[in-house]
Amino acid sequence: MYLKYILACVVLLTIKANSQIVEDKKNFRAADSLLKEHSFSVHKDNYFLTGIPLDEDITRNTADVKYQVSFKLRLNSKPLWGGFFPYLMYTQKAFWDIYANSKPFSEINFNPGVAIVRPFYLKGGRLTYGTISLEHESNGRDSIYSRTWNMLAFSLKSQVSPRWTVGLRGWIPLVDKEDNPGLTKYVGYGEASATYQIQPGRWSADVLFRKGSGLINYGSLQTQLNWRPYKDENYYLTLQWFVGYTESLIDYQEHKSMIRLGFTIKPENMGIF
Template identity: 25%
Template sequence: MQGIKNKTAQAWAVVMLCWPALLFAQTPVTVEQALINCKKLYPSEFESKKRLACFDSISTPTEFVAETTPTNTVTEGDAPNAIAKTAPPIAIEKPSTLSYLERKWRLTSQGDWSISDFETYKSNYLLVTKTNNTNDTPQSPSYINTEDRHLDDKDLRFQISLKTEMMNNIPIVRELPYVTSSRIWAAYTQQSNWQVFDSAASRPLRENVYEPEIVLSLGIDNEVDGEKKHYIPRMLNVGLVHQSNGRSNPTSRSWNRFYLESGWELSDSLSLMVRPWWRIPESEDDNPDIEKYMGYGDMSIRWEDRKRKNAATLLLRNNLRSDNKGFAQLDLQRQVMNNPYLKLHLMASSGYGASLLDYNHSQTILGVGISLGE
């Protein structure tokens, strides 16, 4: 229920922020008229930040070019209340030029943002999944587990992932060479696997994985002589992430990591993210061999079409050892019912670490359902 409330609040926040842009899109206006409308919407001096955001919305996410016909002026002999008449402008709509990384991490402007405003982080989805190899007796070198859970091979998997901006335009950082934006984000992701089809076992929640995170995100100038260079990263993130399943021994699993993530725009529709990480040592370790299976980083490649109705993401992990334990996951999304926020979602994964409890268990999983946002 809390997740639904957060999504509802998020949707209202998006509507309120985009309202000026929607208003201008319905009635073609000149730039001057649009500026006047922003001043009317937010006349108070205490609403200056919202007014600036309204000014930004005139050109983003959609850019308009107005073409007008000559003005028909009014002479002194006309009626006293007469005003100059101008033929209505013709609005020519151009698609937004913001890339996926620029949209996802707000790399192009500071904007009007509050810590109470949330947006999607990772995928938010609801999937029915089926595995070829259930992990009935999860093991760890730290504890012996003999309990056989007799799991069903089908789950209802859902994930909620949100982030909010805590600070932007950070002093010192903003003065660094090639840095175009600087933000600190707080994020939270929760993935749950529910044995909803196992009525004989009273439909238990098989596992919840909790993942709070803090990220310093920097926009990087990747242009040389006014032209974008695909070999220069557009984004650089430095993060600290905790991940645990909140269970007691012998099935408790957790770890903490620092990571450095770089993002490249390989083309207008293709993005590459590479994220090496370093595990923070723990005195009491539930899973001391987790790096043997989860590796030392991951890489994801994302493609989207020009209209953003279809997207595909490939996530890869490997331990880079001779025993070669890895993981691959492909997510396909397609917009449905002309709703840009609602997607048909297909998922296929194979390898180790589909969930935290399964970090040292290999399986192949297929899933189908819906997702919200990007």
């Protein structure tokens, strides 16, 4: 009789130990998805694109170059309390009137921030990153040309299938309403993103939708098609279309529709958000 109880206890403990080992392996693999990157790595897309407007006349002053530089730095190779990894982030997006006579920069937006990232698996083994970030975005100008805001953001990004990666991100905007009247209506309170691998390793498509605070007004949609010429090189030929508001901070109240073509360097993995 006692032998049956002992055997039952052994079986239960074995099952529990095995499940704990599986869970530990899952946690290790999720964290390893961050650790296999270099501590200094690409954050958002780095690109250099040139294009024309679709909603106004094409002139030397309306065609432009748009480029973005974005990187992140993982501060520790071991997680903090709760399994979070700390990061510093920086993104700079510029609009260059390269076809105008004096070739001025019409706008440069600066976006530094700090974040903590928790990698984990959803049901079905779907790798997911949960991120909390505190960010600042401004154009570095003063007087009536100053545009600045801060956000406390929360995001989830998940690889839901071998071809699909989706993300949801919401934020609490902190805006100086005297200098930037109505900015919150245009930047909104969240965004959704998706990437589809049309032909893995070669062709992919990205969609980024930002919702303004109005019922049907404001917000923006950015879509792009990416082609990777060489599988061993991490750069793409990109066709990008942007329509909506807040592509740049200086003109956040103006509706834009631009199509651009150029080169993009993408994060090696799915990116933290």
